Amino acid sequence: MAPRLPDPGPPGISARLIELGEALRSEGVAVGTSELLDAFAALEEVPWTKPDVVREALAATLAKSPEDRRVFELVFERFFFRAAEAAAVRAGIKEGAVGTEAGGSGEGEPAPGDRDIDLDALRRQIAEALREGDESAMRDLARLAIAAFGRQGTGSGVVGVDVQRIRRQLGLRSEPQPDLPPEDPRRDGLPRDALRRFEQILRRELERGQIERTEQLPASRPLNELDRALPTGPLQDLAAVHRVVAQLRRRLATQGMEARGRRRHAHVDVRRTMRASLQTGGVPVDLRFRPRRPRRPELFVLCDVSTSVTSASVFFLSVLHALHDTFRKMRSFVFIERISEVTDVFERERDFEAVSQAISRDAGVADISGYTDYGRVWSEFRDAVADELHPRATVIVLGDARTNGRDPRADVFGEIASLAGRTFWLNPEPRLYWNYGDSVIAVYEQHCEAFECWTTTQLEDFVKALTKPMTV
Amino acid sequence: MAATPTSVDQVREGLQSVGYLPGESTALVAYLATRLGKPVLVEGPAGVGKTELAKALARYLDRRLVRLQCYEGLDEAKALYEWNYRKQLLRIQAEAADTGWDRVQDDIFGEEFLLERPLMTAIASPEPVVLLIDEIDKTDQEFEAMLLEVLSDFQISIPELGPVAAKTTPVVLLTSNNSRELTEALKRRCLYLWLDYPSVEQELEIVRLHTPDLSEQVARKLVEVVHMVRELDLKKPPSIAESIDWARALLLLGADDIDERLFRETMSVIVKHRTDLDIVAERVGVRLGPGPASGVGTQAA
Structure with a gap:
């Protein structure tokens, strides 16, 4: 690390705002120019002196979903903290020189007041501030605490370790501590949010001290997954799957339009015919027809959830989840030995985690041996949906085609495939392993198009392949 | 009551005075909406007062509330405007032969024969209104696309009459229960407000x-x-x-x-x-x- 400061860039808040936009973009928040313009417009309307108001105004214009909002909070904190620190380092400002009140000595030589800090009183004050949720008191006390505890020994130099050590020494816990005297505010436990906030402030102050000592900013790093704390934890990025599936919908909606007969099912649009008839004095000479809207594709998805595909099942479920988000008319099934319809689970729940829990809990997959029985699955599936299959329906199977030595019943599968317009198989195994062991994908491949698919990139390839004209 | 509020606190107090207790960000976004003339997309779980916010805003600003309840299959004719063709027919038949075609044509495509639907009402109203587009997530993406013109320019193009631009800027609130992801294009035109259950x-x-x-x-x-x-x-x-x-x-x-x-x-x-x-x-x-x-x-x- 060269002791070189980052380029300050053009001065002024406009430049900072644009940099903030850049920082947000690098974290995957879609910030367009129009959003930035809105942010500027919004800032003209609010008082500059209130940080909360400014942050809310920026959030309302820049972050357009709960996830974005969470990322925004993190980036905002970090960005302006770094910007302020960078400016301070450039200008050579030290906290000690300003000479704040007791405990303001943050770093360097201990101020004369330091030794007089009454530790128990400090503990109590901090606990009180946490209970009240008093932000500015927390900030002041955090500095005091660092002065009192952090420098007793030597700081470990690792911010996270120091934060935890100070917290432990202060005896701050969210659980009730019944052995403390009744008047101690820590007795009933402290609010978790305030505790987290306090830790954050401690961390900030420690980092600030570090920056002051070394006179340079630590390298900025992108937020990691833990920072973002996305509520859903599939291996693949859920949002990416959703994006790909949205494309899939468009592809499927337009498929096979040219194959349909002209004006086969044209309905006369009375309203428009009457309107057109005005030109001929009310005599309906020119018949108008209802425009033929592309019909929504109907989708049937079968998803293997047996043990042999465990590693891929999270991905499969997120694909299913995304499909349900995009398609209104679809039915989905999960299977191991038998099939079980889970359409209503997805319709009821939007949250991915809730869905996967619901499926593992009460999807009611008849799971006697835990081994997939494709033959049985096909015949049950045929019985369940044969009446609804038609040439515009699409069947997608997510599975590894490992039959565990049972009869693959490719004839039944062929029957299903012939009833449906298109049939696809997404196999989570690398193509190299296909047809080895008990994998029988080859017999199914005669009736459908099979794709290797266990990442979002491959899912994208699959969607691209859909644009190929139908061969039926 | 105030024509347009001049500070966030004013909005907060105003909303309180009509029986709605806004959170910090709610008051701020409502204020920005009145100042910037941008639509607000309000998302959050059911029953946190999204629709109520629109009603309260209308009461506070002393404006009429125009509400468009969305549902699957909602189309332009139900949301924007429609020609009242029965009335047009009657008009033609009443005039019969002695009127020139040009005059009839001018007549029957006048505003008199227009059936205004909520969006049109909001745009054409001489008084500023509060427009509530409720449960936008229930509609199709096609409908969202149609809304874009209305939301960014506050105008509606009618082929026979030309574009009808808003005389006054309505305060627009769109609510969504988050049952489906809205398009980027729509979000880009809106301020965003996430309402959660209160403390x-x-x-x-x-x-x-x-x-x-x-x-x-x-x-x-x-x-x-x-x-x-x-x-x-x-x-x-x-x-x-x-x-x-x-x-x-x-x-x-x-x-x-x-x-x-x-x-x-x-x-x-x-x-x-x-x-x-x-x-x-x-x-x-x-x-x-x-x-x-x-x-x-x-x-x-």
């Missing part, structure tokens, strides 16, 4: 505002119980409106404390699913204790 203190204030006669103690306990219920994994968590309903019910019953028996008898006000009822009775009812409860003391439950 205990906030909700207590709301309940007290609507049922001032209920004792403070009962109201606090009620709100704490509602929060406990929301923590559970329910099909439909109780909304703010339901807490108010419950408070009113308790007031009618003259309750001075909430114990297990009373809770079981009245919980159907806040819990509306059979399976939910079982869960709630089991998990919350027991905690309240049979007698005059000593203390609920669980905020972090």
Whole structure:
């Protein structure tokens, strides 16, 4: 690390705002120019002196979903903290020189007041501030605490370790501590949010001290997954799957339009015919027809959830989840030995985690041996949906085609495939392993198009392949 | 009442004066909406007062509320405008032969023959209005695309008349229950407001505002119980409106404390699913204790 400061860039808040936009973009928040313009417009309307108001105004214009909002909070904190620190380092400002009140000595030589800090009183004050949720008191006390505890020994130099050590020494816990005297505010436990906030402030102050000592900013790093704390934890990025599936919908909606007969099912649009008839004095000479809207594709998805595909099942479920988000008319099934319809689970729940829990809990997959029985699955599936299959329906199977030595019943599968317009198989195994062991994908491949698919990139390839004209 | 508010605090007080207690960001975004003339996309779980916010804004700004309730299959003719062709036909037949075609044509495509639907009403209104587009997530993406012209330029193009531009800028609120992801294009045109369930203190204030006669103690306990219920994994968590309903019910019953028996008898006000009822009775009812409860003391439950 060269002791070189980052380029300050053009001065002024406009430049900072644009940099903030850049920082947000690098974290995957879609910030367009129009959003930035809105942010500027919004800032003209609010008082500059209130940080909360400014942050809310920026959030309302820049972050357009709960996830974005969470990322925004993190980036905002970090960005302006770094910007302020960078400016301070450039200008050579030290906290000690300003000479704040007791405990303001943050770093360097201990101020004369330091030794007089009454530790128990400090503990109590901090606990009180946490209970009240008093932000500015927390900030002041955090500095005091660092002065009192952090420098007793030597700081470990690792911010996270120091934060935890100070917290432990202060005896701050969210659980009730019944052995403390009744008047101690820590007795009933402290609010978790305030505790987290306090830790954050401690961390900030420690980092600030570090920056002051070394006179340079630590390298900025992108937020990691833990920072973002996305509520859903599939291996693949859920949002990416959703994006790909949205494309899939468009592809499927337009498929096979040219194959349909002209004006086969044209309905006369009375309203428009009457309107057109005005030109001929009310005599309906020119018949108008209802425009033929592309019909929504109907989708049937079968998803293997047996043990042999465990590693891929999270991905499969997120694909299913995304499909349900995009398609209104679809039915989905999960299977191991038998099939079980889970359409209503997805319709009821939007949250991915809730869905996967619901499926593992009460999807009611008849799971006697835990081994997939494709033959049985096909015949049950045929019985369940044969009446609804038609040439515009699409069947997608997510599975590894490992039959565990049972009869693959490719004839039944062929029957299903012939009833449906298109049939696809997404196999989570690398193509190299296909047809080895008990994998029988080859017999199914005669009736459908099979794709290797266990990442979002491959899912994208699959969607691209859909644009190929139908061969039926 | 104020024509356009000049500060965030003014909006907050104004909304409070008409019976809506806004959170910090709600007041701010509402203020920005009136100042910038941008539509606001309000998202959040059902029953946190998204629709109510629009109504309160209309009351506070003293504007008419124009509401477009969205549903699957909603189309232009129901949302924008439609020609009243029956009336047009009658017009033609009444005039019969002696009128020139040009004159008739000019006549029958006048505003007189236009059936205004909510969006058109909001745009064409001489007085500024508050336009509420409710549950936008229920419509198709195609409808969203159609909204773009209305939301960014506040104008509607009618082929026979040309574009109709707004005479005044309406305050537009779109609400969504987040049942589907809205398109980027729509989001880009809006300010974003995420409404969540309020904190205990906030909700207590709301309940007290609507049922001032209920004792403070009962109201606090009620709100704490509602929060406990929301923590559970329910099909439909109780909304703010339901807490108010419950408070009113308790007031009618003259309750001075909430114990297990009373809770079981009245919980159907806040819990509306059979399976939910079982869960709630089991998990919350027991905690309240049979007698005059000593203390609920669980905020972090």
